[in-house]
Amino acid sequence: MTVLSSVIDAIGGTPLVDLARIADASRLDGRLLAKLDHLNPGLSKKDRAARTIVEAARASGELTEGQTVVELTSGNMGTGLAIVCAVLGHPFVAVMSKGNSEERARMMRALGAEVVLVPQAEGARPGEVSGADLALVEEEARRITTERAAFRADQFARAGNPEAHATGTAPEIWAQSGQRVTAFCDFIGSGGTLGGAARFFVPLGVRCYAVNPDRADHPIQGGGYAMPDLAHLRGVDLAGDVTVTGEEAAAHARLLARTEGIFGGYSAGANMAAAIRLLQGPERGGCVAFVVCDSGLKYLSTDLWGQGNAE
Numbered sequence: 450m451t452v453l454s455s456v457i458d459a460i461g462g463t464p465l466v467d468l469a470r471i472a473d474a475s476r477l478d479g480r481l482l483a484k485l486d487h488l489n490p491g492l493s494k495k496d497r498a499a500r501t502i503v504e505a506a507r508a509s510g511e512l513t514e515g516q517t518v519v520e521l522t523s524g525n526m527g528t529g530l531a532i533v534c535a536v537l538g539h540p541f542v543a544v545m546s547k548g549n550s551e552e553r554a555r556m557m558r559a560l561g562a563e564v565v566l567v568p569q570a571e572g573a574r575p576g577e578v579s580g581a582d583l584a585l586v587e588e589e590a591r592r593i594t595t596e597r598a599a600f601r602a603d604q605f606a607r608a609g610n611p612e613a614h615a616t617g618t619a620p621e622i623w624a625q626s627g628q629r630v631t632a633f634c635d636f637i638g639s640g641g642t643l644g645g646a647a648r649f650f651v652p653l654g655v656r657c658y659a660v661n662p663d664r665a666d667h668p669i670q671g672g673g674y675a676m677p678d679l680a681h682l683r684g685v686d687l688a689g690d691v692t693v694t695g696e697e698a699a700a701h702a703r704l705l706a707r708t709e710g711i712f713g714g715y716s717a718g719a720n721m722a723a724a725i726r727l728l729q730g731p732e733r734g735g736c737v738a739f740v741v742c743d744s745g746l747k748y749l750s751t752d753l754w755g756q757g758n759a760e
């Protein structure tokens with residue numbers, strides 16, 4: 450045990466847990482492994498991308514001392530950036546759809562960020578952020594970046610996002626599993642986690658699967674925007690796709706909490722539902738790993754821990 454020079458050094462290196470209780474109860478043929486990235490300082494896996502993008506930009510000189518950072522976020526990337534920017538002395542502006550949960554905005558503000566909330570597109574429902582909502586947030590993020598002569602963190606384009614997972618998340622899972630993981634699946638937002646992890650995993654023979662929602666309006670915050678041609682997934686050799694419903698994601702997040710004591714959000718549930726389906730199908734007998742993308746604490750105001758939880 451050592452003393453870290455800042456909380457930035459506490460990002461990554463998260464535990465990998467064997468979900469033996471769920472595997473037994475579901476009579477799975479194989480192992481289900483959860484990477485607890487909700488234990489990062491910002492309570493999500495996006496801390497990793499935030500750190501790598503900001504450190505690379507500072508090293509290249511693209512981001513100068515004291516310069517403002519701007520980003521479009523569903524809350525998690527913004528929280529990671531707020532932490533990294535607070536430590537390194539950059540003002541940070543998070544631009545987020547009003548459709549994301551309120552606790553995300555509060556957490557970013559607590560970490561010193563300025564949060565700009567963008568109203569949802571006509572007819573959209575709170576808690577369900579669509580590609581159309583995201584286009585409005587993008588427009589506002591661009592405007593603020595120009596106005597403030599800021600550095601745009603740009604998680605959808607910058608190499609630091611997948612890099613964080615190619616050099617962090619995936620090698621950690623590989624080493625922690627004793628090189629036994631055979632498949633990995635991830636719910637796609639920017640595609641940074643899946644694209645980066647696949648860059649490390651595929652040459653080792655680990656099959657990588659995309660997890661997508663079954664429809665455009667869904668409650669799985671952080672992804673499922675149905676954006677064509679994501680930069681981080683271009684040329685990535687995926688083994689297939691798994692589709693999950695919002696109800697399945699919620700039910701599996703509740704199961705994960707109740708059975709394994711792991712308190713994740715909707716996308717953790719989506720990933721687990723997909724991993725179980727893979728172990729019941731093409732990955733039978735294997736060892737499937739997935740990421741607990743963020744903490745269940747970020748959904749206390751939503752339906753996730755509401756009435757359905759009592760069932």
Ligand SMILES: Cc1ncc(COP(=O)(O)O)c(C=O)c1O
Pocket residue numbers: 493495523525526636637638639640641642643670671672714716717742743
């Ligand atoms: C909770 C949550 N799940 C999943 C994702 C998708 O991850 P990625 O952008 O690496 O595809 C995000 C991204 O912000 C997220 O916040």
